[in-house]
Amino acid sequence: xxxxxxxxxxxxxxxxxxxxxxxxxxxxxxxxxxxxxxxxxxxxxxxxxxxxxxxxxxxxxxxxxxxxxxxxxxxxxxxxxxxxxxxxxxxxxxxxxxxxxxxxxxxxxxxxxxxxxxxxxxxxxxxxxxxxxxxxxxxxxxxxxxxxxxxxxxxxxxxxxxxxxxxxxxxxxxxxxxxxxxxxxxxxxxxxxxxxxxxxxxxxxxxxxxxxxxxxxxxxxxxxxxxxxxxxxxxxxxxxxxxxxxxxxxxxxxxxxxxxxxxxxxxxxxxxxxxxxxxxxxxxxxxxxxxxxxxxxxxxxxxxxxxxxxxxxxxxxxxxxxxxxxxxxxxxxxxxxxxxxxxxxxxxxxxxxxxxxxxxxxxxxxxxxxxxxxxxxxxxxxxxxxxxxxxxxxxxxxxxxxxxxxxxxxxxxxxxxxxxxxxxxxxxxxxxxxxxxxxxxxxxxxxxxxxxxxxxxxxxxxxxxxxxxxxxxxxxxxxxxxxxxxxxxxxxxxxxxxxxxxxxxxxxxxxxxxxxxxxxxxxxxxxxxxxxxxxxxxxxxxxxxxxxxxxxxxxxxxxxxxxxxxxxxxxxxxxxxxxxxxxxxxxxxxxxxxxxxxxxxxxxxxxxxxxxxxxxxxxxx
Amino acid sequence: xxxxxxxxxxxxxxxxxxxxxxxxxxxxxxxxxxxxxxxxxxxxxxxxxxxxxxxxxxxxxxxxxxxxxxxxxxxxxxxxxxxxxxxxxxxxxxxxxxxxxxxxxxxxxxxxxxxxxxxxxxxxxxxxxxxxxxxxxxxxxxxxxxxxxxxxxxxxxxxxxxxxxxxxxxxxxxxxxxxxxxxxxxxxxxxxxxxxxxxxxxxxxxxxxxxxxxxx
Numbered sequence: 046x047x048x049x050x051x052x053x054x055x056x057x058x059x060x061x062x063x064x065x066x067x068x069x070x071x072x073x074x075x076x077x078x079x080x081x082x083x084x085x086x087x088x089x090x091x092x093x094x095x096x097x098x099x100x101x102x103x104x105x106x107x108x109x110x111x112x113x114x115x116x117x118x119x120x121x122x123x124x125x126x127x128x129x130x131x132x133x134x135x136x137x138x139x140x141x142x143x144x145x146x147x148x149x150x151x152x153x154x155x156x157x158x159x160x161x162x163x164x165x166x167x168x169x170x171x172x173x174x175x176x177x178x179x180x181x182x183x184x185x186x187x188x189x190x191x192x193x194x195x196x197x198x199x200x201x202x203x204x205x206x207x208x209x210x211x212x213x214x215x216x217x218x219x220x221x222x223x224x225x226x227x228x229x230x231x232x233x234x235x236x237x238x239x240x241x242x243x244x245x246x247x248x249x250x251x252x253x254x255x256x257x258x259x260x261x262x263x264x265x266x267x268x269x270x271x272x273x274x275x276x277x278x279x280x281x282x283x284x285x286x287x288x289x290x291x292x293x294x295x296x297x298x299x300x301x302x303x304x305x306x307x308x309x310x311x312x313x314x315x316x317x318x319x320x321x322x323x324x325x326x327x328x329x330x331x332x333x334x335x336x337x338x339x340x341x342x343x344x345x346x347x348x349x350x351x352x353x354x355x356x357x358x359x360x361x362x363x364x365x366x367x368x369x370x371x372x373x374x375x376x377x378x379x380x381x382x383x384x385x386x387x388x389x390x391x392x393x394x395x396x397x398x399x400x401x402x403x404x405x406x407x408x409x410x411x412x413x414x415x416x417x418x419x420x421x422x423x424x425x426x427x428x429x430x431x432x433x434x435x436x437x438x439x440x441x442x443x444x445x446x447x448x449x450x451x452x453x454x455x456x457x458x459x460x461x462x463x464x465x466x467x468x469x470x471x472x473x474x475x476x477x478x479x480x481x482x483x484x485x486x487x488x489x490x491x492x493x494x495x496x497x498x499x500x501x502x503x504x505x506x507x508x509x510x511x512x513x514x515x516x517x518x519x520x521x522x523x524x525x526x527x528x529x530x531x532x533x534x535x536x537x538x539x540x541x542x543x544x545x546x547x548x549x550x551x552x553x554x555x556x557x558x559x560x561x562x563x564x565x566x567x568x569x570x571x572x573x574x575x576x577x578x579x580x581x582x583x584x585x586x587x588x589x590x591x592x593x594x595x596x597x598x599x600x601x602x603x604x605x606x607x608x609x610x611x612x613x614x615x616x617x618x619x620x621x622x623x624x625x626x627x628x629x630x631x632x633x634x635x636x637x638x639x640x641x642x643x644x645x646x647x648x649x650x651x652x653x654x655x656x657x658x659x660x661x662x663x664x665x666x
Numbered sequence: 667x668x669x670x671x672x673x674x675x676x677x678x679x680x681x682x683x684x685x686x687x688x689x690x691x692x693x694x695x696x697x698x699x700x701x702x703x704x705x706x707x708x709x710x711x712x713x714x715x716x717x718x719x720x721x722x723x724x725x726x727x728x729x730x731x732x733x734x735x736x737x738x739x740x741x742x743x744x745x746x747x748x749x750x751x752x753x754x755x756x757x758x759x760x761x762x763x764x765x766x767x768x769x770x771x772x773x774x775x776x777x778x779x780x781x782x783x784x785x786x787x788x789x790x791x792x793x794x795x796x797x798x799x800x801x802x803x804x805x806x807x808x809x810x811x812x813x814x815x816x817x818x819x820x821x822x823x824x825x826x827x828x829x830x831x832x833x834x835x836x837x838x839x840x841x842x843x844x845x846x847x848x849x850x851x852x853x854x855x856x857x858x859x860x861x862x863x864x865x866x867x868x869x870x871x872x873x874x875x876x877x878x879x880x881x882x
Contacts, residue, residue: 049678051865057682058724058864064687069679069756071695220808299683299755351753353712383697383711561795 053144056130064300065093068141072296072350074110074117075142082114083226086140086150090157090165091576093121097296100358101156101193105214107292115222118142118150119296122165123172125574128166131172137454139555140170147173151225153187154218155206157195160553161546161575163202163564164190166575170205177565179207179252184235188225192218196249197327198506198613200212201553203251204561207239211616212247212280213313215289220245236298249280250274250425254615256558262599264557267615279617280327282653286313286334293345297352306387307352309343310334311371315360316640318648319417320428320632321459323505324623327618329650330658331641332576336367340374347384355379356387363388363400365644372400389413391530397442407596412443415454416649418462419469425635426461427510433473440477450494451477457524458502458544460632463489467524471531478536498540501547504601505554506613507620509628515551515601518544545583549575551601557612560600562593620652667704669766670741671733672750677726677869680757685720692732695753701746704735718881719768719838719873722849724863729872731881733766741765751822768875769882777872778848782861783791784830787823789860794820801850814854817846838873 049057057063078084087106089096096102102119109117111334118140122129137146147153153175155166167177170189176182179189191202192210199209210217221242243250253274257265269276281331283289291309298305314331316323343355357371364372375386388400416436417429424431440451457469474495481493501521504513516524521544532539553560567589574580590597605611607626614622624647631638638646642659645651651658676683683691696703696713705711717732745762754760793799799814823832836846848868856862873881 055862055864058862062684063682063723064684067682071691071753071755073756297691297694299687301687301690305690346697351696351698353694353697421876649815 052134052136056127056134056136056351058403059130060126066141068119068144069466070296070299072294073142074106074157074296076110076116078116078143078145079438080114081116082229083112083116083152083222084150085109085115085117085152085154086120086147086221087117088120088153088155088166088169088212090155090162090169091574092123092124093298093300094302095297096121097302099156099158100308100310101214103292103295104289104310105218106296107294108215108289109222112219112222115226116142118145120147120169122169122574123359125580127336128168128172128573137174138169142498143324147175147187150187151229152190152222154190154192157193157199157202159576160195160201160550161581163553164568164572165576166202166205167565167568168533171568178204179608180204182207182235184238186338188238191260194324194327197323197616197618198554198556198611199249199251199616200256200558200612201560201564203558204565206251207235207585208242208253209249210247210281211278212248212619213282215283217247218244221248242269243271245281249278249616251558256612264610264612264614266610267612277615277617280619280653282330282619283332284654286310286332287338290338291342291346292336293342294349295352297350300523305352306354306356307343307346307350307384308356308358309339309340309346310359311357311362312359312365314650316364316642317361317430318428318628318638318641318646320426320509320628321417321456321502322504323508326507326648328360329619329641329648331364333365333367336371336374339371343375344378344382347382353383353385354387355384356389358389364640364642369399374473377589401469401572412448412450413452413454413499413565414439416473417454417456418459418466419455419471419473420466422635423459423462423466423469425637426632427456427459428632428637430637430640433476435582436473436477437480440480441484443479444484444493447488449481449491450496452496452498455497455499456502457499457528457541458512458547460513461635462516462524464524464527467528468531470499470528471533473497474532474537475534478534482513493536494538495536496538496540499525500541501544503547503551503554506611507618507625509625509632511611512605512607514604515548516544517602518548521547529665542578545576546578546581548583548597548601549586552597554601555605555612556600559593559595563589563595566592579642619648619653621649624648667739668736669733670703670736670746671731671764671766672746673729673731673762673764673868674754675728675759675761676721676727676730676757677759678757680755681721681724683728683755684723685717688720689715689717691755695750696734698753699749702736702738703748704737716770719773719776719845721870722847722868725848725868725870728761729870729873729881731873733770744835764882768879770840771843773783773838773840773873773881774843774876775835776848776870776875777833777835777874778826779831779833779869779871780848780852780864781829781831781867781869782855783865784825784828786855786860786866787825787830789831789855789858790821790823790832792858793855799854801854803846814846814851818851833871835874 096608120140139146190208191206192214196209239250242248253271255270256267259265314328315330418424474497477495504510714735743763747760751760803810823830837844852863
C-alpha cells in the first residue's frame, strides 16, 4: 500500500465506509501534475454518496478534464468520524485523485445546491487550512469560487467567496479556468485577476459591490465599487443544449451513491411556471436536447460505465416535445443492452399509457405524482395546473399497469392556504385509495399503498412568492396535526418532517450579506452537516443570530414590499421583476398562467437567447 | 454451461472496497466488457456472479476470486483477462481467468503474510510462550470463544529492519465450516502490546483445498 501514508491508513482503519475516501474509482481522471497549468478542486459540501449523485459535477469534471493542461479533481465533505480523524492526525482535506491538499490547487470550487450546506463549505475550507473570508486571502491562496442554484441569492455567503458563478457553468467555468491560467502565467495579483474575471458573463465578484441599508434594516442600494464592473450580473447560459454533449463517461462510485445510475439531462428549464418553484424560474428559458444526442450519449454512457439503469433527468422530462421519439430510440437498444429506463419528474397531466409501457419494459419502479396542493383553488394559486381528473387518470393507468403503490407530493404553508386546503390533501389521497378498489383490472391479491409526502413551503428568491412571508413553525405544526387527524385509512402513509430546517432555509434563501457573520458564528460553535437531522441544532443557530444581534424573523417571516430592493436585485437570472409582481398578483386572485410553450407570458428570460423561446406558429401541443 | 473463475489481486485503494460494493463493481465491469457471461433467467435478469471467501475491509490479497458462468464450451482465459483488466478500479489486478476446477466449498485453509512494526516482536514472543490464546469470534449465532493456539501453536517470524514478517495458515471455509479471520490474531497481539491493526499489513497469499492444492 505504498501510496497511502501511515497516518492516512490509520484514519481509514478507524472510520465507516473508508471507500469514500480512497478514490480510485473507474472513470477517474489522472494527470501528471508537472504538465498541468490549472488545477481545480471541485468540492461538494456534503457526503461522497450525495456528491457522487450530482450530475452537474460529472458534466463539469468531464468538460474541464478535456483540456489537456487542466486537471479537475474531486473533494467531498468527510463524514463526522473521518473529519475527527483528519483533525486529530493533521490530515488536511485532499482531493481523491492526487490526494493533494486543497492548498495545492489554483481554484477551489464549491457547488451550492441548498442553503443548509453553507456551514459545510466553511468546514471544508477549515479542514483544508484555508482562511474562511475572502478578505483574508491574497493571491497565494487558491481562488475560492462557487456555483449552483443558491448563487441566485449568493449574499449570505458573499464574504467567503472570491468569485461566484451565476447561471450555467459549462462555458463560464472554462472561461474562469482560462483566465486563471493567463493570470498565473503573467503573475497577476488577486485584484487584477478578479477584475478580469468580473468581465466574464455570469461571473459575480462579491467584493466589488457595496451594500447600504435603510434604518429599518432593508437594503437601500447595491452598487459596484470599481469602474467597469456591471451594475447587474446577468446569468450565463448554454444557448443550444446540443452544443454541449452530455458526458459519455462517469466516475463510477465504488461505494454506492444515492443516485447510482447513468443519467442524461434531456432538457433544461421548465415551461410550467409553478409559482413556488425556484428552479422553474431560474433555469429559464426552456431548452431541449435532440433525441438523437440523448440516445447516442446514453448508450455510450451505459456501455462505458456498465450501469444497467438509465435515468432521463430534467425538471419535467415529460415536457420534452419529442419524448416519444426519445423513448423509441432508447428502447431500440436498451433491452438488448440490459438497461432499464426510469423517468423521474413525470407530470400527471401528460402521463400516458404508452409512456408507462415504454418505461417499464425492463423493470418496474415506483410512481410519484406531484400534486403539491390539496384543493383546486390552491393549485390554481400556485399555478400547478393539475386537476383531480388528471390525477385520477394517471393513477388509473398506473393501477391498470400493475402498480400498487403511488406517492403523492404536497406542500404546506403555501400562500393563502386554509385548513380546508390541508383537509384536501387527505381527501385526495383517500380518493386515490377508493379509485384503486373501483378499478376492475387492478392487480389481484394486492392492497394499495398511497404515501403522501408533505414538505414545508419556503419562499425563494426569483419566484412570484418571494414577496410572501413564510408560515411560522407553530402554524405548520398545527397544520401537520390537522392533516393526520384527517387521514382515516391505514392504506395512507403520511411523511412530513419538522419545520426547523425549513425556517433556516427560508432565512438564508432570502438573506443578505449580514448573515455571513451568523453562518460563521454558528460554524465556530460547531455547526456542520446541518442537512443531516442528527447534526442540525436549531438552538445553536438561534444563539448565533442572538450573538450577532440579527433577528432571523426579519428575513423569512416578513412579507417584502413589491418595490423593495432585494438583497439579490443585482443578480439577474433572466425573469424580470415586473413579471414576478404580475404573477404574484394573479396568484392572490387564483388565476393561472399558461405554460410558456403554449403562450408567452413575457417573463423576460428570452433575452438570454436573443429571441423567442418557441416558434408559436407551430402547434406544439 | 461452463463455470469461469476470475482470479485477482486486491491491494491498495481497492482493499477498502467491501464485498457488497465489489459485487456491484464487478457486475458493471462484466457488463462493459461484453464478455459472454450468463444472465440469470428470472424476472430481473442479472449476471450470475459469486465471490469466494471475501476479505475483511483493509486487508489485501494476491488470490481473490469470483465465478461467473458462460454458455460457451471453452474460453480463452487470456482474452478474458485482457478484456477485464483495463476496466478494473485501482488496486485490482486480474491474474488469471480459467474454467473452475474446484468448488468453493472445497476451500479449507488460507495463507496470510503479516507485516508488522519490529517492536511488536515482544507480543509475538508472549504469544509463543503462552499456554492458550483465547479470542472471541463473532458468529451469526452470537459470540464464541476459541483458543487460537489450537490452530497456530507457534508463530515464527523474521525481523528485517523496522519490520517483522511472518506467514500463517488459518482455517478458511464457507457456510458451516470454520473460518478464522487474521484480524482475530492481530487483535490478540494488540492486547499483548503489539502494534494496532492499521500499522500492520495483512496479505492473503494462497487459498488451499483440503488436499493442500492451490484453489483453482
